[in-house]
Amino acid sequence: MDLSAVIEALLVASEEPLPTSELARLIRARVAEIEDEMGDSEDEGYDPDAHADIPLKQFGETAEEDVIAAIAELNHQYEVTGRAFLLMERSKGWKIYTRPDYAGFARHLFPGHKPRKLSGPALETLAIIAYRQPVTKAAIEAVRGVSCDGMLQKLLDLELVKIGGRADLPGRPLLYQTTDYFFEHFGIKNIDELPNAAELRYVPLPQPEEHPVAEEEPEDQPDGDEAQLPLANPPKDPPAVEQEEPPADFTTPEPEASPQEQS
Secondary structure, three states: OOHHHHHHHHHHHOOOOEOHHHHHHHHHHHHHHHHHHHHOOOOOOOOOOOOOOOOHHHHHOOOHHHHHHHHHHHHHHHHHHOOOEEEEEEOOEEEEEEOHHHHHHHHHHOOOOOOOOOOHHHHHHHHHHHHHOOEEHHHHHHHHOEOOHHHHHHHHHOOOEEEEEEOOOOOOOEEEEEOHHHHHHHOOOOHHHOOOHHHHOOOOOOOHHHOOOEOOOOOOOOOHHHOOOOOOOOOOOOOOOOOOOOOOOOOOOOOOOOHHHHO
8 A cells, every 4th residue: 555545535435625634634544443353363353464564654654745746747657647637735735637638528527617707807806805815895996997896796796706805994994805715716726826926925016095986987898888887967058149349329110000099
């Protein structure tokens, strides 16, 4: 029995991803359990030959580096034998994933889960949260220049963003940050694996009080001639037309007498 086979068995049996430290702990815990059984050899239920193939000393000293090396060996075996899966580490730990080449077949197992695309405004909002998390709504709006209520609600509904607490600021505004599903969806383990994370996470950003927030922009804008023009302001009352004053020597002509009056 080798370490890579033990790790494979643990990952297959587990419903949740397992971190490297947890894998090492589980292996050491099993070795300690076996040693306790060996120490109580008078117990009728103990079989001295049941664990003869387990290198107790080697497994009892399992470290995180040993787990990582064993996982690399497993992935190498999967690659050589052309298996349809591999082990990948995400924010919660290691898990067995289907290779991208077979994703089209596996997707038919979940007909209700259709791919969903994010609009440009939603991606901009998500990028600000990902790079500067935890961040307040006011800080996001200061960067984008528009209200982000609708975009934040959509990201919350998609479980890409969550509320991580409240800021120590007046009014105790909510703080937004990415979820574990965000890291799994984009295939990264932590924020540091984002593109240009070292630069974009610390670049100075506009402050909320310096930039007034406009109304939120619609998610989908029509193109070309279909673009809707902004409504004009309602017409005001037309200005009164000034009457030209008659000259001083002007007299209003008397109306002509009707034929009856002349007779």
